[in-house]
Amino acid sequence: xxxxxxxxxxxxxxxxxxxxxxxxxxxxxxxxxxxxxxxxxxxxxxxxxxxxxxxxxxxxxxxxxxxxxxxxxxxxxxxxxxxxxxxxxxxxxxxxxxxxxxxxxxxxxxxxxxxxxxxxxxxxxxxxxxxxxxxxxxxxxxxxxxxxxxxxxxxxxxxxxxxxxxxxxxxxxxxxxxxxxxxxxxxxxxxxxxxxxxxxxxxxxxxxxxxxxxxxxxxxxxxxxxxxxxxxxxxxxxxxxxxxxxxxxxxxxxxxxxxxxxxxxxxxxxxxxxxxxxxxxxxxxxxxxxxxxxxxxxxxxxxxxxxxxxxxxxxxxxxxxxxxxxxxxxxxxxxxxxxxxxxxxxxxxxxxxxxxxxxxxxxxxxxxxxxxxxxxxxxxxxxxxxxxxxxxxxxxxxxxxxxxxx
Amino acid sequence: xxxxxxxxxxxxxxxxxxxxxxxxxxxxxxxxxxxxxxxxxxxxxxxxxxxxxxxxxxxxxxxxxxxxxxxxxxxxxxxxxxxxxxxxxxxxxxxxxxxxxxxxxxxxxxxxxxxxxxxxxxxxxxxxxxxxxxxxxxxxxxxxxxxxxxxxxxxxxxxxxxxxxxxxxxxxxxxxxxxxxxxxxxxxxxxxxxxxxxxxxxx
Numbered sequence: 076x077x078x079x080x081x082x083x084x085x086x087x088x089x090x091x092x093x094x095x096x097x098x099x100x101x102x103x104x105x106x107x108x109x110x111x112x113x114x115x116x117x118x119x120x121x122x123x124x125x126x127x128x129x130x131x132x133x134x135x136x137x138x139x140x141x142x143x144x145x146x147x148x149x150x151x152x153x154x155x156x157x158x159x160x161x162x163x164x165x166x167x168x169x170x171x172x173x174x175x176x177x178x179x180x181x182x183x184x185x186x187x188x189x190x191x192x193x194x195x196x197x198x199x200x201x202x203x204x205x206x207x208x209x210x211x212x213x214x215x216x217x218x219x220x221x222x223x224x225x226x227x228x229x230x231x232x233x234x235x236x237x238x239x240x241x242x243x244x245x246x247x248x249x250x251x252x253x254x255x256x257x258x259x260x261x262x263x264x265x266x267x268x269x270x271x272x273x274x275x276x277x278x279x280x281x282x283x284x285x286x287x288x289x290x291x292x293x294x295x296x297x298x299x300x301x302x303x304x305x306x307x308x309x310x311x312x313x314x315x316x317x318x319x320x321x322x323x324x325x326x327x328x329x330x331x332x333x334x335x336x337x338x339x340x341x342x343x344x345x346x347x348x349x350x351x352x353x354x355x356x357x358x359x360x361x362x363x364x365x366x367x368x369x370x371x372x373x374x375x376x377x378x379x380x381x382x383x384x385x386x387x388x389x390x391x392x393x394x395x396x397x398x399x400x401x402x403x404x405x406x407x408x409x410x411x412x413x414x415x416x417x418x419x420x421x422x423x424x425x426x427x428x429x430x431x432x433x434x435x436x437x438x439x440x441x442x443x444x445x446x447x448x449x450x451x452x453x454x455x456x457x458x459x460x461x462x463x464x465x466x467x468x469x470x471x472x473x474x475x476x477x478x479x480x481x
Numbered sequence: 482x483x484x485x486x487x488x489x490x491x492x493x494x495x496x497x498x499x500x501x502x503x504x505x506x507x508x509x510x511x512x513x514x515x516x517x518x519x520x521x522x523x524x525x526x527x528x529x530x531x532x533x534x535x536x537x538x539x540x541x542x543x544x545x546x547x548x549x550x551x552x553x554x555x556x557x558x559x560x561x562x563x564x565x566x567x568x569x570x571x572x573x574x575x576x577x578x579x580x581x582x583x584x585x586x587x588x589x590x591x592x593x594x595x596x597x598x599x600x601x602x603x604x605x606x607x608x609x610x611x612x613x614x615x616x617x618x619x620x621x622x623x624x625x626x627x628x629x630x631x632x633x634x635x636x637x638x639x640x641x642x643x644x645x646x647x648x649x650x651x652x653x654x655x656x657x658x659x660x661x662x663x664x665x666x667x668x669x670x671x672x673x674x675x676x677x678x679x680x681x682x683x684x
Contacts, residue, residue, distance in 0.1 A: 144505075283494035301518075302515050305511035308513065314578055369523050392643065452655070453656050
């Protein structure tokens with residue numbers, strides 16, 4: 076689920092690499108679309124070629140519909156998308172300067188680079204002019220700053236500013252885009268002296284128009300989010316899993332693994348609040364509070380955990396809550412500590428275990444509990460592990476690991 | 482040339498819409514039949530909406546409204562106070578989604594689930610809420626506690642008591658101290674805040 080870099084799916088160090096690859100692709104498409112030709116670009120101001128306007132409107136409504144529908148499908152966290160902040164004065168001044176530059180030079184910044192790369196001399200001059208402008212802006216920033224930072228309005232969304240619902244705005248913008256297609260085509264034919272097509276719009280637009288309008292209307296019909304995502308586990312399957320005693324880790328297993336780090340295959344996830352975790356935590360555990368357990372980062376951490384994820388809380392209740400939400404979200408093979416920290420303390424320290432028979436396993440359990448209790452109480456089980464560090468997700472660091480055995 | 486452009490535009494639009502419709506179809510086909518979104522349900526878990534605390538039960542009792550509440554006892558839990566509820570049924574946890582249980586829940590104003598372990602009651606209530614039975618809640622604690630400390634001898638200090646509570650000085654048992662260098666920030670998994678970078682440039 077995107078965005079991929081802020082959520083840790085892609086290493087942030089690769090940010091510029093992806094920008095470079097996407098930039099190459101964008102440049103190639105611009106060039107292939109004829110956007111390296113200043114006459115074509117300037118045509119929008121003279122009325123003989125509106126391809127720039129149509130391309131950018133197409134891109135806008137495709138992105139708009141795609142973002143909304145991907146958000147509905149759960150492929151995209153729309154709330155995490157970066158919204159460019161609105162500085163009113165710099166937008167007005169920048170818009171005027173760019174408009175003049177566009178008319179005079181026949182390029183905008185991106186298309187000038189594309190044209191310069193393929194050897195257009197006018198574009199090279201345009202790029203040099205642009206660089207001089209950037210240099211001057213940097214040198215005299217103090218003078219420009221009041222305009223640049225003036226009238227900050229926050230991260231505005233158009234539909235919020237207009238008091239419209241998102242779906243209404245999408246529909247209106249799609250209609251505006253389609254109207255722009257119709258009007259610009261008629262102006263273009265007129266200016267170029269071509270026979271104006273009969274009817275409201277060119278027949279070849281019928282299909283794309285109908286499809287885009289259809290998607291905009293679909294957004295009206297669909298709820299904000301589906302009640303269940305396609306990768307979720309059904310209630311019946313969850314019920315089967317709930318009935319499986321194998322989803323619990325008991326006191327002895329946890330104690331053994333804490334005291335034997337070399338055989339500890341558990342990834343202990345403490346779901347208590349951060350302040351409680353700071354007061355006490357099991358060695359090697361990481362803290363993902365219950366409130367955050369189904370964020371994309373947390374689910375990714377659980378899916379890619381180096382060991383068997385085990386939820387821990389004071390009792391079984393919050394661990395169970397975390398198990399339910401994360402399991403439904405599609406994370407397989409989750410476990411929880413039976414009885415929680417309270418149960419662990421009661422079994423290990425409060426209630427002395429007495430072997431129920433002379434059987435070897437019972438005798439072993441009694442000896443183990445006695446020795447383990449001593450190891451834990453003296454702190455020997457919590458000493459920092461200096462050998463090879465446990466592998467945990469990059470976003471989470473472990474508490475010191477346990478050493479020793481019994 | 483114009484004709485080629487038109488054909489490409491139509492083809493691209495078809496591909497785009499086709500891909501979206503295909504994804505919607507896959508979503509509709511594969512998504513399990515829940516009535517409540519996981520995020521919404523998780524929010525109810527976090528805020529404790531799914532769990533009925535002792536003070537809430539005591540309030541119903543003192544206002545004589547417990548008769549309007551139906552009770553589901555899980556896995557044969559022994560509960561003396563059951564007779565104070567309007568109606569009662571006993572089911573096993575494995576049969577919580579059975580027809581018998583679902584038909585019992587219908588037309589009930591409120592249904593409370595009680596189990597030997599609070600977490601079992603919570604899991605049952607969560608499953609039923611996920612299936613759209615939003616009148617179902619889990620009773621906090623266990624039958625013994627509710628019998629003795631809520632329905633018979635209620636004390637205000639037990640008002641918020643649930644199983645999920647720190648009951649021991651854990652550091653004493655583990656030979657550790659809270660002062661150990663375990664800052665919350667360094668151990669917590671970050672919650673995916675967007676990295677704010679200033680955008681620049683135009684087209």
